[in-house]
Amino acid sequence: MLSPADLTAVWLTLKLAGTTTLVLLLVGTPIAWWLARSRHWASGPIGALVTLPLVPPPTVLGFYLLVLLGPDGALGGLMLAGGLDLLPFTFGGLVVASVIYSLPFVVQPLQQSFAAIGEQPLEAAATLRAGPCDTFLAVVVPLARPGFMTAGILGFAHTVGEFGVVLMIGGNIPGSTQVLSMAIYNHVEALEYEAAHRLAAGMLAFSFVVLLLLHTLKRGRPW
Amino acid sequence: MVSIRARFRLSYPAFTLDVDLDLPGRGITAVFGHSGSGKTSLLRCIAGLERAAGGFLAVNGETWQDGARRLPVHRRPLGYVFQEARLFAHLNVADNLDFGYRRVPPGERRVALEQVVELLDVAALLDRQTDRLSGGERQRVAIARALASSPRLLLMDEPLAALDQARKQEILPYLERLHDELEIPVLYVSHSPDEVARLADQVVVLAGGRAVAQGPLSETLARLDLPLRLGEEVGVVFTGRVIERNAEWHLARIGFAGGEVWVRDGGAAIGRSVRLRILARDVSLARHRHDDTSIMNLLPATVIAQAAEDHPALALIQLRVGTTLLLARLTRHSLSRLALAPGEQVWAQIKAVALVG
Numbered sequence: 001m002l003s004p005a006d007l008t009a010v011w012l013t014l015k016l017a018g019t020t021t022l023v024l025l026l027v028g029t030p031i032a033w034w035l036a037r038s039r040h041w042a043s044g045p046i047g048a049l050v051t052l053p054l055v056p057p058p059t060v061l062g063f064y065l066l067v068l069l070g071p072d073g074a075l076g077g078l079m080l081a082g083g084l085d086l087l088p089f090t091f092g093g094l095v096v097a098s099v100i101y102s103l104p105f106v107v108q109p110l111q112q113s114f115a116a117i118g119e120q121p122l123e124a125a126a127t128l129r130a131g132p133c134d135t136f137l138a139v140v141v142p143l144a145r146p147g148f149m150t151a152g153i154l155g156f157a158h159t160v161g162e163f164g165v166v167l168m169i170g171g172n173i174p175g176s177t178q179v180l181s182m183a184i185y186n187h188v189e190a191l192e193y194e195a196a197h198r199l200a201a202g203m204l205a206f207s208f209v210v211l212l213l214l215h216t217l218k219r220g221r222p223w
Numbered sequence: 224m225v226s227i228r229a230r231f232r233l234s235y236p237a238f239t240l241d242v243d244l245d246l247p248g249r250g251i252t253a254v255f256g257h258s259g260s261g262k263t264s265l266l267r268c269i270a271g272l273e274r275a276a277g278g279f280l281a282v283n284g285e286t287w288q289d290g291a292r293r294l295p296v297h298r299r300p301l302g303y304v305f306q307e308a309r310l311f312a313h314l315n316v317a318d319n320l321d322f323g324y325r326r327v328p329p330g331e332r333r334v335a336l337e338q339v340v341e342l343l344d345v346a347a348l349l350d351r352q353t354d355r356l357s358g359g360e361r362q363r364v365a366i367a368r369a370l371a372s373s374p375r376l377l378l379m380d381e382p383l384a385a386l387d388q389a390r391k392q393e394i395l396p397y398l399e400r401l402h403d404e405l406e407i408p409v410l411y412v413s414h415s416p417d418e419v420a421r422l423a424d425q426v427v428v429l430a431g432g433r434a435v436a437q438g439p440l441s442e443t444l445a446r447l448d449l450p451l452r453l454g455e456e457v458g459v460v461f462t463g464r465v466i467e468r469n470a471e472w473h474l475a476r477i478g479f480a481g482g483e484v485w486v487r488d489g490g491a492a493i494g495r496s497v498r499l500r501i502l503a504r505d506v507s508l509a510r511h512r513h514d515d516t517s518i519m520n521l522l523p524a525t526v527i528a529q530a531a532e533d534h535p536a537l538a539l540i541q542l543r544v545g546t547t548l549l550l551a552r553l554t555r556h557s558l559s560r561l562a563l564a565p566g567e568q569v570w571a572q573i574k575a576v577a578l579v580g
Contacts, residue, residue: 120305120307120309121309121311121312123272123296123303123305123309124303124305124309124310124311125297125311125322126271126272126295126296126297127270127272127296127297127301127302127303127323127369128297128322128323128326128368128369128372129297129298129323129326129327129372130297130322130326131295131297132297134297134326135297138322139311139313142313143311143312143313145313
């Protein structure tokens with residue numbers, strides 16, 4: 001039904017979204033924790049910076065990443081000097097870009113559920129001999145579980161749906177950076193509407209399921 | 224060294240907590256005062272929940288905080304019962320109890336989980352989720368959870384304040400058992416004279432962030448110079464022993480240092496030690512003994528001192544019956560009519576004596 005090239009694109013998309021979500025949860029959790037609790041002056045600017053990818057077109061972000069990570073960019077130059085491969089037009093580059101692009105979708109729900117927990121259970125845990133890390137794992141994580149679920153689902157879904165950033169930093173290399181949204185674009189460009197339909201309809205169904213999941217998560221707590 | 228030494232100075236927007244306390248390291252010490260007097264802040268400093276730089280705290284010989292170092296909260300072997308229970312919503316009752324228990328190294332445990340469960344009578348609740356508990360049950364679980372972590376000091380911050388009268392009466396007997404059966408020093412924050420009268424062995428009175436009085440319960444409550452205004456609740460508490468129970472009239476005769484009183488028989492066995500509370504408003508004075516009165520308890524007393532009350536019509540008289548101090552509230556008019564002076568003998572007519580535990 002799907003051509004081998006399309007299947008590769010689907011697999012690549014899932015791999016990218018999965019990796020990105022994992023990295024996002026690891027990176028986003030401490031950021032969200034700090035933003036939810038800090039009264040430091042820098043929490044305002046850093047909060048805005050984390051949320052920034054929501055506003056401009058994704059191509060803006062993609063463009064600057066391309067410049068920054070390219071051979072003449074500040075980071076790209078450093079990587080070359082350190083004997084590392086450049087990130088643009090690689091899977092690694094896609095992950096880095098996706099993480100930055102989807103960061104607000106993970107940080108915001110986490111930050112909200114951390115803030116909702118408040119100080120009280122943390123103080124109670126401390127008086128019951130739990131140190132800070134212990135408290136985080138034994139009290140915060142279970143209490144914030146709906147937040148983690150929402151963050152994970154949103155991060156995954158948003159990565160699956162990206163186009164502009166991928167276009168800029170990933171190029172369109174089959175098997176390496178050609179994700180679903182690019183594959184659909186290619187089919188349409190080539191007037192292969194049939195193939196485009198199959199992928200696009202799949203994306204629609206996927207989006208519907210994701211929203212249904214989020215809705216169930218908010219209402220009950222099947223987990 | 225059975226004592227709690229605490230010295231804290233910490234500024235808040237509304238007041239400055241400035242205390243230097245040497246408290247007994249056993250029994251229940253009530254930290255008493257109006258809201259905003261610094262009671263909760265003091266407790267939070269002792270727990271380490273409030274960072275009071277430069278403070279000093281030693282509990283029964285162990286230094287928890289001094290100029291050089293400050294144990295973080297989770298390294299202080301204390302139990303803290305908050306006003307609003309603060310049970311963990313993601314854990315059931317059994318797991319809440321276990322939370323502190325399993326974080327104490329087995330060698331340092333002083334109570335078994337079963338003992339705590341029995342003491343607070345929470346066995347029937349163990350499988351419940353915390354949102355399926357009544358207010359009184361929540362607070363009992365919270366107390367049990369604190370005790371299960373083998374605290375060497377139990378801090379209780381108005382544990383009954385969020386409960387209605389009926390729930391308070393439900394919890395108080397458990398707190399009394401705690402007092403009788405465990406050897407953990409307790410700091411009990413309260414603004415309720417009732418709770419203090421019933422539970423405390425000693426009192427620290429806070430006002431405006433400072434300790435304005437401190438001492439054994441009966442002495443402290445009988446002081447005339449207490450800047451704390453208790454209004455209708457001014458009175459004394461002392462202990463006595465049941466001497467006789469009269470089945471016909473359902474009365475019990477209680478002997479105390481200096482005399483005897485009759486009270487409603489509360490069921491305490493002969494020989495049992497009980498707490499009596501006599502409010503100043505329930506004591507009137509007479510120069511001569513009157514037997515043609517409905518008042519049963521007439522005690523010969525010596526006038527010690529007098530003090531003004533909040534209302535200009537009233538005065539507070541301190542009396543001594545044997546070695547026990549009483550307070551009587553009279554109108555200044557009556558006082559002048561009786562022409563009472565310190566050292567004079569009077570009859571204290573006591574309208575009501577309450578057994579408070």
